[in-house]
Amino acid sequence: MSLDRRSFSVALGALGASTLLGSHATAQPAGAPIKVGGTLALTGPLSSVGMVHKLTGEIYVDELNKRGGLLGRPVEWVLKDDQSKPDLTRTLYEQLVNSDKVDLLIGPYGTSAILSAMGVAQRYQKTLVHHTFGVPPLAKYDQQFYAWALGPEPEKTVPAIVFDALAAGNKAPKTIAVVTSKFPSVHFISAGVREVARQRGIREVLFLEWDFGNRDFGPIAGRIKDADPDLIWGGALGLEANQILDALKKIDYAPRSSFWYAPAPGPMLKAPEANNALSLTIFEDHPPFTDNPVAKHFTEVFRERATQANLPTTTVEVQAAASYSAWQIIEAGVNGAKSLDNKAIAAWLRANQVDTIQGRLRFNGPGNFGDDLSRVKQVQDGKWLVVWPREWAAPGAKLR
Structure with a gap:
């Protein structure tokens, strides 16, 4: 199943109104920060893409805190370099849960690394939102959720x-x-x-x-x-x-x-x-994707920040969009559950749909996968x- 353009525009219109306009009416976050932990391939063979995810996450967290954070508290991203190594990824997610005491998990980049992180998340019953998982039959854990909408097959x-x-x-x-x-x-x-x-x-x-x-x-x-x-x-x-x-x-x-x-x-x-x-x-940096104000704003900020960081790519495409969507899923799950309880967040996501810059995502199919929104x-x-x-x-x- 694919999302038709009209439904996409309607969904993104609602998203734009609630997210972009809400940033002007929310009190500054206060209290102890909510920690979101994850790793990315900042060095090694996958680093050229990992840096795209890093910049996207930094942009999202900055703007999330400007519009009130999560549950009225500021958000802190605890990010580690997994060096494109799945074995190291597993160790680092153990550290994030046990030493850094993070509240939520995101990432990493790449299917092998995601499988390593998923094993840790399952061990500690943490909900994991990941960017780019490409083998849905291996996603056996019921508290993992995709951001790149490839569908179950x-x-x-x-x-x-x-x-x-x-x-x-x-x-x-x-x-x-x-x-x-x-x-x-x-x-x-x-x-x-x-x-x-x-x-x-x-x-x-x-x-x-x-x-x-x-x-x-x-x-x-x-x-x-x-x-x-x-x-x-x-x-x-x-x-x-x-x-x-x-x-x-x-x-x-x-x-x-x-x-x-x-x-x-x-x-x-x-x-x-x-x-x-x-x-x-x-998602690509042109209409109809950029017809929505949230998507358009993100592409503009990403272009500016990527240029300043001398990244080889300065336009938003599939990698940045998947990463941005992952953060949108986390924000929607926490706000929907009105809680940091990982099981409650997972239950809310399975029962609801989330409007993202790539389209409306659902998580009630096999392995929590929904529609293939590929273009x-x-x-x-x-x-x-x-x-x-x-x-x-x-x-x-x-x-x-």
Whole structure:
């Protein structure tokens, strides 16, 4: 199920009125701070994306405290660097619960790290709101909640929407090369791509895997060139997509069409060889997403702060939107339950929907997942533009 544009506009209109206007009518928070604990990949292979989540969280907490905090108390974000290491993530979440005595948990970034954090949350019966979990069948804990709305079966729905976009643009592939990291979420999706492609009569001419952390993509580029597919499906994280495209450029091969699951958004925009590359999104910095005042305000503040911080990406897209949504879910859960009791917050979230900048989220499906709100975007002349579904496309944009 997808959220139609009219419902989205109505939902965001209500969100804008209650959130943006409420900031002018709320008393300053007082009392002991409410601690929200989490980790992010501030160093290591995932740091280029982790920094986007860090800046988003800082913006949200600053503005949350300006409009009264939570339950009338200020909010403090206790953030630690997990160095892109799931084992370290587990240790740090133990510290957050037992040493830092945090009230609530958020994050981290990346499915492997989220699984580590989820185990700790379950041990202590803490509610965990996470940004970017990509393997819903592994989400067994009933007090975990997603922010990136992929739905309960992204291994089916994600490739379906991408193939639908290509078909609608008269670019339906006859052959596909699936090249993927063994990182759990992208590997899970890539396995589903192979099955969906087979069902649609798309012939697989190459399937290659690499270990997470690999930086030598020359041999993979050579195999892609030899296979010469209509579509490259890249199960890539962060800078891996740029590295593959650069390796292809070095051997004088330009893909006819390519899709990259979770690239580093800024570097992809700056690479000439990435022009017309496709990816997945839930929000981009253009209408209709920015028709709402809350979303528009966030994109403006993020652009200003990201420029000051010299981040490679200064516009809001899927990563920042998922992170912002996670904080919106926490705020809604605490205010809805009128409590910091983690079980009460979880119960409220399962029974209610939350309006976020990407759309209205529900948590009453399998594993607390709701609808897949994915859209397909494309790099077009240095900008990410949504091209499918058509009602979510940037003004005047269409698949190239």
